[in-house]
Amino acid sequence: MTAVLADPPVRGRDLPADATVAFVPTMGALHHGHAALIEAAADLADRTVVSVFVNPTQFGPSEDFERYPRDLAGDVAVAEEAGADLVFAPTVGTVYPAGFATTVDPGPLGDDLCGRSRPGHFAGVATVVVRLLGLIRPDSALFGRKDYQQLLVVERVARDLALPTRVIGLPTVRDPDGLATSSRNRYLDDAQRERARALPRALRAAARAYAERPLADTALVDAALRELAGIDVEYLELRAADDLGPARAEERAVLLVAARVGGTRLIDNVVFDPADRSAAGATFPEEP
Numbered sequence: 001m002t003a004v005l006a007d008p009p010v011r012g013r014d015l016p017a018d019a020t021v022a023f024v025p026t027m028g029a030l031h032h033g034h035a036a037l038i039e040a041a042a043d044l045a046d047r048t049v050v051s052v053f054v055n056p057t058q059f060g061p062s063e064d065f066e067r068y069p070r071d072l073a074g075d076v077a078v079a080e081e082a083g084a085d086l087v088f089a090p091t092v093g094t095v096y097p098a099g100f101a102t103t104v105d106p107g108p109l110g111d112d113l114c115g116r117s118r119p120g121h122f123a124g125v126a127t128v129v130v131r132l133l134g135l136i137r138p139d140s141a142l143f144g145r146k147d148y149q150q151l152l153v154v155e156r157v158a159r160d161l162a163l164p165t166r167v168i169g170l171p172t173v174r175d176p177d178g179l180a181t182s183s184r185n186r187y188l189d190d191a192q193r194e195r196a197r198a199l200p201r202a203l204r205a206a207a208r209a210y211a212e213r214p215l216a217d218t219a220l221v222d223a224a225l226r227e228l229a230g231i232d233v234e235y236l237e238l239r240a241a242d243d244l245g246p247a248r249a250e251e252r253a254v255l256l257v258a259a260r261v262g263g264t265r266l267i268d269n270v271v272f273d274p275a276d277r278s279a280a281g282a283t284f285p286e287e288p
């Protein structure tokens, strides 16, 4: 039975003092992507903690904080099924008590790509992650590569602040039609969902191009762009996979896309590894 706590779990009371703890932070509306992280966490440690917290500080004033899907009962069911021992579902006042004044600024990495259209977003993410890690004190914390820039921001913050938690990134989980599973997919109607499939199609086209010929920035980006005709693309960029700097020949690279379909902002990415040129394409279903 998964316990649900509004207050931070206490070692020795809610969690055995000598147990290893793996932590999966989420904003709820849990789906298969979250479940994969929770399952991996449960395999990794003695106890698995999942947080469900829609963090106000990572939303801009005109973003979807108010209408973000909230369903704690459903989340507890998914978390339990995936092997979570404990769901931490705090109020805003518990995460940000009166007088809370600190912001963790991840530096230039947070101003690039998604940070360009979402100023302050990654500072909000970094601050809540550091706060949650402080409250839970896990041995490891698991994040999805679907939010690629977020993962790099969290890795950077953990390294720069010498946090004792090990940060682990896991592959993107996709729905059978190729779309990366996301809580925000709930906003899409059938026609929008059909249009949104252009994102995985575009990334798959680039992955195929990568498997066939040596890394060439424009060829990969062009292959993807052809599939994105009619979609409102915010950015489509090929970057170095380790730090999101300029992509370098014969090193791991990542193609990242952000686009709007209707009012919904979607992101996705694919990683290219020169050591295994066909791996990128294998992450997509045959006909996304």
Ligand code: AMP
Binding pocket: 025, 026, 027, 028, 033, 034, 037, 142, 143, 144, 145, 146, 147, 170, 171, 172, 173, 174, 180, 181, 182, 183
């Ligand atoms: P969120 O609830 O959207 O803030 O996501 C919580 C965690 O789940 C983050 O580490 C995300 O990267 C991860 N996540 C969300 N969707 C997916 C997915 N489709 N595949 C893998 N990880 C995901």
